[in-house]
Amino acid sequence: MNTAAVADFRTYPLISALASVELLPDQLRVQWADGRASPFHHQWLRDNCPCPLCVYNVTREQVLEIVDVDEDLTALSVHIDQGCLCVEWHGGHSSRFDPGWLRAHAYDDESRAERRDAKAKPKLWDSRFELPVFDYAALMEDPNTLLQWLLALRDSGLTQVSGVPTEPGSLALIAKRISFIRESNFGVLFNVQSKADADSNAYTAFNLPLHSDLPTRELQPGLQFLHCLVNDADGGESIFVDGFAIAHALRDENPEAFRVLCEIPVEFRNKDRHSDYRRLAPIIALDALGEVAEIRMANFLRGPFEASVEQMPLLYHAYRRFIAMTREDRFRLVKRLNPGELWCFDNRRTLHARHAFDPASGARHFQGCYIDRDELLSRILVLQR
Amino acid sequence: MNTAAVADFRTYPLISALASVELLPDQLRVQWADGRASPFHHQWLRDNCPCPLCVYNVTREQVLEIVDVDEDLTALSVHIDQGCLCVEWHGGHSSRFDPGWLRAHAYDDESRAERRDAKAKPKLWDSRFELPVFDYAALMEDPNTLLQWLLALRDSGLTQVSGVPTEPGSLALIAKRISFIRESNFGVLFNVQSKADADSNAYTAFNLPLHSDLPTRELQPGLQFLHCLVNDADGGESIFVDGFAIAHALRDENPEAFRVLCEIPVEFRNKDRHSDYRRLAPIIALDALGEVAEIRMANFLRGPFEASVEQMPLLYHAYRRFIAMTREDRFRLVKRLNPGELWCFDNRRTLHARHAFDPASGARHFQGCYIDRDELLSRILVLQR
The missing domain is CATH 3.60.130.10 (Clavaminate synthase-like)
Structure with missing residues (x-):
């Protein structure tokens, strides 16, 4: 349950559950139940914190500016709670990420290629086109x-x-x-x-x-x-x-x-x-x-x-x-x-x-x-x- | 006097008179009074013929499509008449170019660089900007x-x-x-x-x-x-x-x-x-x-x-x-x-x-x-x- 996060008009279905997460110096390494591994940099996760302090819940627009966070900020601890990725930051803030949202925005090579392939492509036609x-x-x-x-x-x-x-x-x-x-x-x-x-x-x-x-x-x-x-x-x-x-x-x-x-x-x-x-x-x-x-x-x-x-x-x-x-x-x-x-x-x-x-x-x-x-x-x- | 040409809303002042023109196999070579030399390909000149058969005089838009002219078309003869460049084409059409217009559209390296330099450039400002x-x-x-x-x-x-x-x-x-x-x-x-x-x-x-x-x-x-x-x-x-x-x-x-x-x-x-x-x-x-x-x-x-x-x-x-x-x-x-x-x-x-x-x-x-x-x-x- 990600009740603290600001509602979006988009939904992000759960494609695969979070299996484990490893804390590395510059990134977290998420392992999904279907075998995919997705690195997320500390900076990226902090930037995308969906909590109501970071995103104004009426407009669903970010109020946090990442430049106001230390460039070297790292996570103090990470864990998975009720399917969500939870990060405690040095200095006191905490973030909680829905696994469907996280998978939809993962930027490992495989996830990026998958999204690129899923984009609508023009259907070319010629004189035999069956006009809709x-x-x-x-x-x-x-x-x-x-x-x-x-x-x-x-x-x-x-x-x-x-x-x-x-x-x-x-x-x-x-x-x-x-x-x-x-x-x-x-x-x-x-x-x-x-x-x-x-x-x-x-x-x-x-x-x-x-x-x-x-x-x-x-x-x-x-x-x-x-x-x-x-x-x-x-x-x-x-x-x-x-x-x-x-x-x-x-x-x-x-x-x-x-x-x-x-x-x-x-x-x-x-x-x-x-x-x-x-x-x-x-x-x-x-x-x-x-x-x-x-x-x-x-x-x-x-x-x-x-x-x-x-x-x-x-x-x-x-x-x-x-x-x-x-x-x-x-x-x-x-x-x-x-x-x-x-x-x-x-x-x-x-x-x-x-x-x-x-x-x-x-x-x-x-x-x-x-x-x-x-x-x-x-x-x-x-x-x- | 270029009375046959279709009126445009733009004016093209005479920067330099046409001094001479030479007919080459693939282009005309125009020599201007101020020393500049401008080549014009036959195809380019035929494409830009301003006569009322090639440009509709109410809309000032081209009706000629260059693809309807032979790709190898060349000029039969060229001469300068009352300051204008006159071209007689093989097959019968003739074109007359105003020297101000021609100079404004010349595509020799010098003319192109001159136009590029004449383009408006942003005036950068900082905190001392004198607000207009x-x-x-x-x-x-x-x-x-x-x-x-x-x-x-x-x-x-x-x-x-x-x-x-x-x-x-x-x-x-x-x-x-x-x-x-x-x-x-x-x-x-x-x-x-x-x-x-x-x-x-x-x-x-x-x-x-x-x-x-x-x-x-x-x-x-x-x-x-x-x-x-x-x-x-x-x-x-x-x-x-x-x-x-x-x-x-x-x-x-x-x-x-x-x-x-x-x-x-x-x-x-x-x-x-x-x-x-x-x-x-x-x-x-x-x-x-x-x-x-x-x-x-x-x-x-x-x-x-x-x-x-x-x-x-x-x-x-x-x-x-x-x-x-x-x-x-x-x-x-x-x-x-x-x-x-x-x-x-x-x-x-x-x-x-x-x-x-x-x-x-x-x-x-x-x-x-x-x-x-x-x-x-x-x-x-x-x-x-």
Whole structure:
């Protein structure tokens, strides 16, 4: 019973019991019943003391600052009590650690590798992708359907929702099932219509090549929604590719081009009478483990390439190759969106495009909005509690 | 006269005239009147053709996709006409480049180094910082004062505004002189008051150690505003340090600790009944050139360190050193904020803190909000046009 510890919203199931603990000069060595051994440094344990003096029990936030504890502090004694690890510190403080929490935060090599392997990984897709379609009413009412939708967004990066009301503004209702909307200079909800005074090619009737939205910002929006209210015009089909799948294929087929797109940054620009955004970043971003984490791409928002004279031909070659791949049938999903349907996709992974449409043939009105990836991941964690 | 080219909102002054141009197999070699030589690859020039067929003149966005042009395309002929570089392409297209634009985008080594050197650099400060104070009425009315304020935010990262109305919500008026506000789970405007049911230590009367706000998000907010409406309580002085100055000092005084804080990521966590944010990132982020670009720090939002058993003592040593430096008088600016004053600072650079206050001694009410760095930089560019 760890009643003194501050309640968290997370639970840490008991994976294995604490079998024994050994006190060493710089660390404790915990032996688990399933055979794993986990060292914990004295400093780490003192830092993570969950007692109400160290963590404020209303906010569950730490009030202890480790710098206020001696850097050489060591445990005076350790023992296991009712399954918990108990530490008495030199100088008088004592700490009690729940074994489930301790195992979840163990940093021996095996525990760290296990957590890394357990992380969700993108499920890559191509033209044969079986598009996950969700029902609006179910998403609005049933938390489990909502969770399944959000997991599909996280893992596959492309979904459709059907049965959405076609009144303008309805999009906000479903977006708010996840969180508040991320505003941009185009508004909270933006209207995708052909306009005479367009401030982006998106607001024309042109063919739009495959792109991410707002590559001109430091953080591209995580999720993009496109909600069809009216679609009576000829043309204007939506096209999607899995940018991660293309990046992986490029890494296999042309590793040098892949390297160039990861390493040479490109400037994206978006400017109108009231704003002037510029962002220099590579087209393919990798995470700390070298995995593809983001695609940034919009030919119509790209500034002139800036690279050394030696690198410039390599950059053009790599850029052309990537664009050419986005045009290959093997990667492309093409589908016309009907009124009452919406696309929701990972804007940093799933590139989107549309065929040109003929505004003279009928009206076409989509509304869109953005939500950041932080909000998606937070909502998933809350729904999974 | 470059009348065929699509108008941009930017101007490119003529720095030096085009003296001559030489046609080589893979590039043109431009010789400028001031002696500089700039190579331009055929592919780069064709890609950047500013004619109305290649750039849509309403949106000023490119419609040409370079992949639709042969990778081996070369110029048939080149000449200089009325100061502009004119290229006739094999296959029939022709392009005309303004010499000011061309010089601004030249990518010879000298031109690139010149642009890199011309970029704004942070002005580091310490406890002797002469705080820039701006007058609310002037910011609301005079675009030049507004620009000076924004440049101070960009370059020094800490400013004060005085003469602000003390009605709740007034903060939004001044924030919107820059752009829309970035919403978070704490709202569009957040109220900093001591609350019984606080969902963050910020909403208690505690001492708060030096921190950045929302380190739990992928992109920490760029600007933070804190507006004082009422401050009758004893204590609660604001404390600021220039996190970039501390990072630079750490790099000089303890390069190994600096390296550890750049390389080993730390998880920040913020959780309540409705949200659960987590972000793994290093405390010091460097840009592509190795310069300090961001500090991420909030002890009360930090999760347990996760690093290899070998690295853990190094991480604690480095973290302790950084925190200890934030407490050194040489870096700290301490000042009490009065009603009608507000702090506006770079949340990714300037760490902020407050002394504990005594809620029994009187009321204390601040309002805050965030704006992203993209919006600050865009607004500066628009005001500089």
